[in-house]
Amino acid sequence: MYFAENRISIVMYIHQRSQWPHFTWQDEQLSALLSDVRYVQGRLAGRMDMLGFSAQQEASFQTLTQDVLKTSEIEGEILPLDEVRSSIARRLNIDIGGLIPTDRSVDGVVDMLLDATQEYDKPLREDRLFGWQTALFPDGRSGSYTIQTSRWRSDDMGPMQVVSGPLGRERVHFEAPASERLVDEMTRFIDWFNTDQSLDPILKAAVAHLWFVTIHPFDDGNGRIARAIADMQLARAERSRFRYYSLSAQIRLDRKAYYTMLERTQRGSLDITDWLVWFLDCLRRALHQTETQLARVLVKAHFWSRFGDIPLNDRQRLLINKLWDGFDGKLTSSKWAKIAKCSQDTASRDIQDLIQKGMLIKDEAGGRSTSYSLSYQTDL
The missing domain is CATH 1.10.10.10 (Winged helix-like DNA-binding domain superfamily/Winged helix DNA-binding domain)
Structure with a gap:
C-alpha cells in the first residue's frame, strides 16, 4: 500500500456511481456454480462430522494455520510457520508440543482470524474492526510508514490510492472513497452485514469482501480484514467454529487473478456477476483442495489412535x-x-x-x- 499525491482521476469507480452500493448480478450465471459449491461444502461437512473430535480439531488447526500464513502472504508478508502454529495452539489449548515464543505481529493476525471464525455469531461492530486492525499493526507501523489505528483513515496525505510502479511512474489501480464518507459508508455496511438475511449466505461472503475492500476504511490491513469478514460470514453460513478449508490459501495461489478481478470490478458497473463467479469458483477449488488434504489428516488421526498412549x-x-x-x-x-x-x-x-x-x-x-x-x- 502506498499513499500517492493528490491527482485528478478520470476513472469512475463503483463507489462513485449513483446507485452505490446497490449491487446487482445475473442469477442464471451463478445458479449452477452456487449449487456445486453447496454440494461440495455439504459433502465435506458430512465427512468431517463422521470423524472424532480430535480429527476435527486437527483439521481445523491445520486450516487456521494456512489461513494465517496465506492471508499474510497475499500482502507480501511471510510469517514463521512455527510461530503461527504456537500462537494458534496456545489460544485454542491444543497440545502440539514444543511451543515457542511468538511475535506480536503473528499473534495479531491469529487473534483477528480466531475472533472472526470462532466468534462468528457475535455482531460485527466498529470497535471490533478497530481491534482487528490494531492487532495487525501493534506498533502503529506498516513497514516504514506510521499509520493510524483504532480509527477510520483520513485523507491528510491525499486520497487513499492503491498504486504500483516506481516513484514518478506509479500506476493507480484504485482510489477509495473520500474519508469524510467513511462514517456513513461503514455504518451502512455494518448494518447490512449484521441484519440482512435475504441474501444467500455464501453470496453474502463474496459481496461483503468486495464491499469492504472497496470502502477501504483503514490506512492499511483492508485486504486481510476483508478476507476475515468473508471467513466470518462463511462460518456463519456453516454454523461451525471448525474450519476445514482455507479460502485465503486458494486466493494466494490465484493472487494475480484476485487483484486483477478486484480492480476490474471496482472500475466497472454495479453488476458484479463476474466477481461473484470468480469468488465462487475460488471457493469451490478451496473445497476440492481440502478434500485431497483430508486424507493426510485421517492418516495422522489413525497414527495417534495407535500410538497416542505411548x-x-x-x-x-x-x-x-x-x-x-x-x-x-x-x-x-x-x-x-x-x-x-x-x-x-x-x-x-x-x-x-x-x-x-x-x-x-x-x-x-x-x-x-x-x-x-x-x-x-x-x-x-
Whole structure:
C-alpha cells in the first residue's frame, strides 16, 4: 500500500456511481456454480462430522494455520510457520508440543482470524474492526510508514490510492472513497452485514469482501480484514467454529487473478456477476483442495489412535508433529538436535527410542547421513 499525491482521476469507480452500493448480478450465471459449491461444502461437512473430535480439531488447526500464513502472504508478508502454529495452539489449548515464543505481529493476525471464525455469531461492530486492525499493526507501523489505528483513515496525505510502479511512474489501480464518507459508508455496511438475511449466505461472503475492500476504511490491513469478514460470514453460513478449508490459501495461489478481478470490478458497473463467479469458483477449488488434504489428516488421526498412549517427551512429540505437518527435507539426528535444541547424543537416543516403539523407521541408505521417516503408512 502506498499513499500517492493528490491527482485528478478520470476513472469512475463503483463507489462513485449513483446507485452505490446497490449491487446487482445475473442469477442464471451463478445458479449452477452456487449449487456445486453447496454440494461440495455439504459433502465435506458430512465427512468431517463422521470423524472424532480430535480429527476435527486437527483439521481445523491445520486450516487456521494456512489461513494465517496465506492471508499474510497475499500482502507480501511471510510469517514463521512455527510461530503461527504456537500462537494458534496456545489460544485454542491444543497440545502440539514444543511451543515457542511468538511475535506480536503473528499473534495479531491469529487473534483477528480466531475472533472472526470462532466468534462468528457475535455482531460485527466498529470497535471490533478497530481491534482487528490494531492487532495487525501493534506498533502503529506498516513497514516504514506510521499509520493510524483504532480509527477510520483520513485523507491528510491525499486520497487513499492503491498504486504500483516506481516513484514518478506509479500506476493507480484504485482510489477509495473520500474519508469524510467513511462514517456513513461503514455504518451502512455494518448494518447490512449484521441484519440482512435475504441474501444467500455464501453470496453474502463474496459481496461483503468486495464491499469492504472497496470502502477501504483503514490506512492499511483492508485486504486481510476483508478476507476475515468473508471467513466470518462463511462460518456463519456453516454454523461451525471448525474450519476445514482455507479460502485465503486458494486466493494466494490465484493472487494475480484476485487483484486483477478486484480492480476490474471496482472500475466497472454495479453488476458484479463476474466477481461473484470468480469468488465462487475460488471457493469451490478451496473445497476440492481440502478434500485431497483430508486424507493426510485421517492418516495422522489413525497414527495417534495407535500410538497416542505411548509416553513421549516434548522433543519427540515436537518432531513427530513436524514430520506430519510438512518437514523440510529428510529427518536426521543433526536436524533433530538443532530443532529440539539438544545434544547430538540426546537426539540419537530420542530417535532410537521411537524406532523401538515402532513410530519411526530408518530410511534405506541414500546419502551420507542416516535419515528417518514415520513408520505408519496407510492408503486411505
